[in-house]
Amino acid sequence: MKDASADPPVTGKTPERPWQSVGLLLDAARPERPQLLRGGLWLLTAAALDVLGPILGKRYIDHHLLPGRYDIAEMGALLALMLATGWAASWLRYAQLSRMAGVARRSVLRLRERVYAHVLALPMAFFDKAITGQLVSRVTNDTEAVNQLYRQVLYVMLDSTIVVLGSLVAMAWLDWRLMLIVATLVPAMVLIVLGYQRLSAPAVQRTRQLRSDINAQMAESMAGMAVLQASGAAGRFAERFGATNAEHRLSRIAELRANAWLLRPALDLLNVLLLVTVIYSFGRRELSGLEVGLLYAFLSYIARVVEPLIQITMQFGQLQQAMVAASRVKALLAEAEQSGPPQDGRVISAGALRIEGVSFGYDPARPVLHGIDVDIPAGSFVGIVGHTGSGKSTLLSLLLRFYDAQQGRISVDGQPLAAVPDAAFRDAVGLVPQEPYLMAASVRDNIAMGRPGIGAAEVEAAAQAARAHDFIAALPQGYDTLLGEGGARVSTGQKQLLAMARALAGTPRILFLDEATSNIDSATERRVSDALATLHGRVTVVAIAHRLSTIRAADQILVLNHGRLQERGTHEVLMGLDGGLYRRLVELQTLAEADAADEAA
Numbered sequence: 001m002k003d004a005s006a007d008p009p010v011t012g013k014t015p016e017r018p019w020q021s022v023g024l025l026l027d028a029a030r031p032e033r034p035q036l037l038r039g040g041l042w043l044l045t046a047a048a049l050d051v052l053g054p055i056l057g058k059r060y061i062d063h064h065l066l067p068g069r070y071d072i073a074e075m076g077a078l079l080a081l082m083l084a085t086g087w088a089a090s091w092l093r094y095a096q097l098s099r100m101a102g103v104a105r106r107s108v109l110r111l112r113e114r115v116y117a118h119v120l121a122l123p124m125a126f127f128d129k130a131i132t133g134q135l136v137s138r139v140t141n142d143t144e145a146v147n148q149l150y151r152q153v154l155y156v157m158l159d160s161t162i163v164v165l166g167s168l169v170a171m172a173w174l175d176w177r178l179m180l181i182v183a184t185l186v187p188a189m190v191l192i193v194l195g196y197q198r199l200s201a202p203a204v205q206r207t208r209q210l211r212s213d214i215n216a217q218m219a220e221s222m223a224g225m226a227v228l229q230a231s232g233a234a235g236r237f238a239e240r241f242g243a244t245n246a247e248h249r250l251s252r253i254a255e256l257r258a259n260a261w262l263l264r265p266a267l268d269l270l271n272v273l274l275l276v277t278v279i280y281s282f283g284r285r286e287l288s289g290l291e292v293g294l295l296y297a298f299l300s301y302i303a304r305v306v307e308p309l310i311q312i313t314m315q316f317g318q319l320q321q322a323m324v325a326a327s328r329v330k331a332l333l334a335e336a337e338q339s340g341p342p343q344d345g346r347v348i349s350a351g352a353l354r355i356e357g358v359s360f361g362y363d364p365a366r367p368v369l370h371g372i373d374v375d376i377p378a379g380s381f382v383g384i385v386g387h388t389g390s391g392k393s394t395l396l397s398l399l400l401r402f403y404d405a406q407q408g409r410i411s412v413d414g415q416p417l418a419a420v421p422d423a424a425f426r427d428a429v430g431l432v433p434q435e436p437y438l439m440a441a442s443v444r445d446n447i448a449m450g451r452p453g454i455g456a457a458e459v460e461a462a463a464q465a466a467r468a469h470d471f472i473a474a475l476p477q478g479y480d481t482l483l484g485e486g487g488a489r490v491s492t493g494q495k496q497l498l499a500m501a502r503a504l505a506g507t508p509r510i511l512f513l514d515e516a517t518s519n520i521d522s523a524t525e526r527r528v529s530d531a532l533a534t535l536h537g538r539v540t541v542v543a544i545a546h547r548l549s550t551i552r553a554a555d556q557i558l559v560l561n562h563g564r565l566q567e568r569g570t571h572e573v574l575m576g577l578d579g580g581l582y583r584r585l586v587e588l589q590t591l592a593e594a595d596a597a598d599e600a601a
């Protein structure tokens with residue numbers, strides 16, 4: 001996998017239109033439906049209480065202040081009611097904010113678990129195209145953006161819309177003609193926001209791209225830190241990063257300027273214009289005593305309508321970004337999962353492999369393997385050698401079912417490899433990969449990998465068999481020592497021994513080794529070779545090795561050349577082939593070792 005983080009979709013597929021991803025949100029929030037309903041109802045109640053305030057105020061003015069009827073009990077009751085409704089409305093609203101935030105958190109948790117589980121079930125071919133940084137960003141950042149979306153949609157948008165509609169209804173009830181004047185606010189604001197978005201879109205787009213560049217540069221530098229420092233490129237990288245960062249700042253300023261100089265003033269101007277229009281139309285009427293209360297009520301309602309509308313419009317940009325994030329998550333979820341064969345009780349008992357006429361290319365138009373035929377009896381030891389790029393790892397990937405061959409067939413114990421149920425297949429197979437992978441967990445957990453039936457005794461037995469026990473015992477807390485990030489560092493060779501212990505702990509029927517001994521010293525390698533020899537007859541071992549001594553004892557050695565099986569036989573047989581490729585490889589390696597020994601001396 002490559003390592004970068006940028007904006008385009010993970011696999012190059014175009015996500016559908018952002019607004020169509022609402023279904024994803026509804027899906028994740030489905031179990032919360034009763035909560036949402038209750039929240040909506042309480043928000044409606046809060047809005048109703050809110051709307052009641054100006055009506056009470058109007059009555060206070062019209063019935064008491066203007067006619068000079070100072071009925072203390074009723075006036076006190078009105079004031080107390082205004083206070084109570086105002087307070088209850090804000091309290092209810094706050095309570096709903098917490099409720100909706102809870103719904104958002106739980107929905108995002110559900111969504112993130114779903115996305116992660118989905119990524120784990122994707123076929124290996126997907127990861128060839130995927131960019132690690134982007135994938136991580138899908139599972140973390142994008143789902144977090146969806147959290148924002150929930151909060152905004154469920155709370156700000158819903159609440160503000162209810163308050164605006166409630167106020168308009170109350171205004172219509174008081175004076176529908178004046179309400180119509182206020183209602184012109186809504187389309188006017190929409191126009192302002194659309195205009196603003198069109199004007200500011202380039203700056204917003206540029207800022208996002210630059211933020212993505214910053215992330216990508218950071219990820220790239222972290223991944224290649226050793227090379228970067230060793231080659232003295234740190235200064236140049238810092239300069240490049242500084243330039244991007246400065247550009248990002250300028251672009252962000254342009255974005256904020258558009259907001260400060262265009263959007264907010266335009267909205268405020270609209271607000272003032274509206275107030276003036278309403279006051280003006282009051283002035284044109286005959287100002288009877290009753291109208292003062294109405295004016296008060298209208299001015300209060302205008303304030304109640306303007307602020308939520310500004311809230312909605314100001315959040316529009318963020319909302320759109322969150323929608324884009326949701327659509328990217330949706331596109332990832334739309335990637336087809338691996339379709340494993342049905343659980344039908346098939347198992348791998350002996351571990352005999354048969355490869356017949358297999359051809360394969362990552363891109364079908366450019367085959368990497370051509371017509372491979374091999375018979376691997378159960379319990380035998382097979383070595384695969386060949387030049388770099390000759391197709392060794394590819395052949396292993398086919399045997400591991402990471403890809404399907406385009407031609408030919410692979411069978412295990414007489415049944416098609418693809419027909420073995422997933423769980424049975426993974427149970428029967430062990431892999432020591434080219435680049436051992438350690439989790440940030442204890443040595444024990446790294447060997448057991450949470451597989452059932454692998455306790456302390458099995459872990460230690462596997463470590464003994466992989467010749468890893470001695471170095472583990474010398475670690476500060478032995479098998480409980482934490483490895484990986486923040487834990488103890490182990491050498492590359494030790495990682496390989498741990499990976500071997502991990503594979504052996506699963507008591508596989510078939511063990512695949514991809515360059516498993518490339519980084520360990522000769523003495524340890526000999527011991528690992530001895531360990532492999534003890535598996536002979538019990539476990540089928542298929543090992544790729546550049547270091548030819550590892551597979552010297554193999555029952556058969558497959559020599560690949562440009563994706564074709566060029567030679568096959570035991571070490572002795574292949575060494576007997578005059579001008580043979582294997583023989584040449586052995587001679588070259590012997591020469592190289594002799595040179596290295598001379599240099600060391």
Ligand SMILES: Nc1ncnc2c1ncn2[C@@H]1O[C@H](COP(=O)(O)OP(=O)(O)OP(=O)(O)O)[C@@H](O)[C@H]1O
Nearest residue numbers: 128362363368386387388389390391392393394395
């Ligand atoms: N995931 C992939 N997508 C596309 N092409 C690939 C992929 N992996 C390998 N290839 C190509 O397939 C060919 C065989 O690669 P493979 O990794 O099988 O070789 P190898 O013999 O294992 O090499 P090495 O000894 O360097 O590990 C190479 O040309 C390589 O570029």
